Amino acid sequence: MAGPRAQHRLAARQPGRVRRRPTRGRARGPVRGRGGRPMIRQLMSVVGPAERRLLRKVLALQVLGAVLQAVAFVLIVPVLERLLGDEPDQAWPWVWALAAAAAAQSVVHYWATKAGFQAGAALSRVLHHRIGDHVSELPLGWFGPTRTGELSTLTTQSVMGIMRVPGYLFRPLIGGLLTPAAVVVLMYLFDWRLALAATCTAPFIAVVLRWSTQRTATADRLRAGTMTEAANRVIEYAEVQPVLRAFPGSRAAGGSRLDEALSAQRDAGRQVMRAGVPGQVGFTLTVQAAFTVILVYGTYLALGGSLDVPELLALLVLAARFVEPMAEAANLGSALRSASAALARVQRVLAEEPLPEPEHPAHPAGTDIEFDAVEFAYDNGRKVLDGVGFRIPEHTMTALIGPSGSGKTTVARLIARFWDVHGGAVRIGGVDVRELPAEDLMSRISVVFQDVYLFEGTIEDNIRAGRPEATDEEVRRAATLARVDEIAARLPGGWSTQVGAGGAGLSGGERQRISIARALLKDAPIVLLDEATSSLDPANERAVQEALSELTRDRTLLVIAHRLQTVRAADQILVLDGGHIVQRGTHDELIAQEGRYADFWAERSRSRGWRLAKTPVAN
Numbered sequence: 001m002a003g004p005r006a007q008h009r010l011a012a013r014q015p016g017r018v019r020r021r022p023t024r025g026r027a028r029g030p031v032r033g034r035g036g037r038p039m040i041r042q043l044m045s046v047v048g049p050a051e052r053r054l055l056r057k058v059l060a061l062q063v064l065g066a067v068l069q070a071v072a073f074v075l076i077v078p079v080l081e082r083l084l085g086d087e088p089d090q091a092w093p094w095v096w097a098l099a100a101a102a103a104a105q106s107v108v109h110y111w112a113t114k115a116g117f118q119a120g121a122a123l124s125r126v127l128h129h130r131i132g133d134h135v136s137e138l139p140l141g142w143f144g145p146t147r148t149g150e151l152s153t154l155t156t157q158s159v160m161g162i163m164r165v166p167g168y169l170f171r172p173l174i175g176g177l178l179t180p181a182a183v184v185v186l187m188y189l190f191d192w193r194l195a196l197a198a199t200c201t202a203p204f205i206a207v208v209l210r211w212s213t214q215r216t217a218t219a220d221r222l223r224a225g226t227m228t229e230a231a232n233r234v235i236e237y238a239e240v241q242p243v244l245r246a247f248p249g250s251r252a253a254g255g256s257r258l259d260e261a262l263s264a265q266r267d268a269g270r271q272v273m274r275a276g277v278p279g280q281v282g283f284t285l286t287v288q289a290a291f292t293v294i295l296v297y298g299t300y301l302a303l304g305g306s307l308d309v310p311e312l313l314a315l316l317v318l319a320a321r322f323v324e325p326m327a328e329a330a331n332l333g334s335a336l337r338s339a340s341a342a343l344a345r346v347q348r349v350l351a352e353e354p355l356p357e358p359e360h361p362a363h364p365a366g367t368d369i370e371f372d373a374v375e376f377a378y379d380n381g382r383k384v385l386d387g388v389g390f391r392i393p394e395h396t397m398t399a400l401i402g403p404s405g406s407g408k409t410t411v412a413r414l415i416a417r418f419w420d421v422h423g424g425a426v427r428i429g430g431v432d433v434r435e436l437p438a439e440d441l442m443s444r445i446s447v448v449f450q451d452v453y454l455f456e457g458t459i460e461d462n463i464r465a466g467r468p469e470a471t472d473e474e475v476r477r478a479a480t481l482a483r484v485d486e487i488a489a490r491l492p493g494g495w496s497t498q499v500g501a502g503g504a505g506l507s508g509g510e511r512q513r514i515s516i517a518r519a520l521l522k523d524a525p526i527v528l529l530d531e532a533t534s535s536l537d538p539a540n541e542r543a544v545q546e547a548l549s550e551l552t553r554d555r556t557l558l559v560i561a562h563r564l565q566t567v568r569a570a571d572q573i574l575v576l577d578g579g580h581i582v583q584r585g586t587h588d589e590l591i592a593q594e595g596r597y598a599d600f601w602a603e604r605s606r607s608r609g610w611r612l613a614k615t616p617v618a619n
């Protein structure tokens with residue numbers, strides 16, 4: 001059984017039925033896997049034409065800068081030749097040429113650096129937009145609990161790592177390759193034999209450089225992995241403090257997971273050192289050996305009389321400078337790998353399939369909801385819904401009950417198209433939800449789930465999120481209907497109280513009342529509601545019930561019900577178990593039958609908590 005994402009991919013391939021949403025102001029280049037492509041190509045593939053132009057400009061300037069640097073290096077030879085020879089006065093034209101080359105290189109370097117920073121800022125902007133645009137088109141089901149951390153790392157550390165590339169990495173990398181190459185080529189103008197000797201040493205230096213980079217690459221990757229793990233363990237350790245303190249026995253286990261991660265990080269750090277030292281020593285020795293070869297050969301030529309001593313000295317100075325940019329580039333291996341890994345992470349998210357959009361949007365007639373032989377499984381392949389069928393008539397209330405894990409939340413999520421079904425269809429007003437544009441579908445639905453998210457902002461801001469263009473009166477009216485006015489009156493800052501990200505500082509019932517007010521303001525004709533399971537104090541319980549009765553008026557409502565009075569008030573009750581609807585009807589009809597509902601009612605009436613025995617789901 002294909003998982004939700006695989007299923008989206010299948011749907012996206014069906015010809016004629018769906019089309020990908022147009023890409024608003026984005027790069028047209030395809031996002032393909034790394035496949036060993038040079039980083040610059042990877043970078044070009046995730047940005048738009050304007051940023052590509054800017055990157056090309058930076059590259060061109062850096063290439064020019066590297067060549068000018070080589071020219072400046074090479075001009076040292078005639079200057080030294082003349083200064084150390086018999087006619088020092090003749091050095092002046094070369095000194096001026098050297099000064100001109102150095103000045104030109106400085107100017108180009110300034111332009112390149114400026115363009116590099118501009119390109120970095122543009123990269124950061126475009127990547128943030130692309131990630132934001134793309135994520136907004138992904139199925140809601142993609143947003144699991146780990147995504148917050150993933151997205152925040154992506155938009156901060158990863159994007160920062162990538163934006164440093166044109167400003168900080170291009171110059172040494174391009175210089176490291178081009179300047180030595182240009183130096184060797186220009187050396188041929190002075191003495192082809194020493195130039196040839198330098199050319200012959202280059203492959204050895206390159207091989208050792210590659211070997212040392214590969215040695216540290218594996219250790220570096222290991223260290224990056226252990227650092228992420230350690231960071232996650234630190235966060236986990238902070239988050240589970242209440243549990244660790246409530247259950248002292250678990251403290252050792254909680255602490256040891258963190259200790260293990262930290263010592264793995266330490267070991268990985270040592271491994272990087274161990275792996276890096278031979279590479280660096282090997283590189284230095286090879287460079288020294290190459291220099292010695294040139295020195296010995298040059299001395300041999302000078303002793304034989306075929307090379308002047310001043311020219312030999314000048315060429316040796318040049319040879320010494322020729323390895324400098326290579327050494328600088330060699331030290332950037334780690335930064336380059338981490339930028340490449342960051343780019344790969346961005347590409348992975350950008351490669352996630354967006355929700356397929358209908359080619360010919362349909363128009364629902366009404367707001368009744370229908371499940372027609374719906375089948376659905378999450379990525380693990382276990383069928384959660386297996387041929388579920390029911391209808392919620394317009395402007396009626398349906399209560400969905402069933403044991404924990406029976407798929408009640410999944411039913412609600414499928415109506416809001418968090419994922420697409422794998423079999424059958426979910427219809428609204430007779431139209432398959434897959435034939436509705438995502439925005440149209442969401443404009444018809446209000447979702448009040450248990451894990452209410454409150455934005456960083458005031459109570460008022462949070463309610464207004466339901467309909468940003470609403471007037472102040474409309475916001476206050478929704479708030480009053482949902483009994484949020486009582487909350488505002490109690491809080492020191494009133495309506496302007498900051499409720500903070502995640503709504504810290506408010507109880508579960510209070511958060512749900514704000515989310516009901518938000519839904520009331522949105523005024524969508526369909527409401528999907530997951531009643532709070534946590535026990536509320538009587539005042540909050542009454543307020544939530546009153547708020548709900550406002551919310552459900554004249555709307556089509558599916559409620560995942562946990563309270564007896566909600567279940568009783570429903571026009572229809574559906575009992576979900578084992579992947580099927582096992583009973584349906586009104587409270588009176590179901591209570592008259594023997595079955596799971598009657599058991600549930602009897603059990604629930606006896607105690608405050610209730611549970612239905614779970615039966616296995618047929619696959």
Ligand SMILES: Nc1ncnc2c1ncn2[C@@H]1O[C@H](COP(=O)(O)OP(=O)(O)OP(=O)(O)O)[C@@H](O)[C@H]1O
Pocket residue numbers: 144378379380384402403404405406407408409410411
């Ligand atoms: N994102 C997910 N990925 C994989 N499996 C999931 C996911 N969400 C839910 N499940 C699994 O699907 C099954 C149905 O979950 P669902 O949340 O729909 O049940 P529920 O009836 O609403 O449970 P509860 O009453 O405890 O909230 C469970 O076995 C659950 O573990």
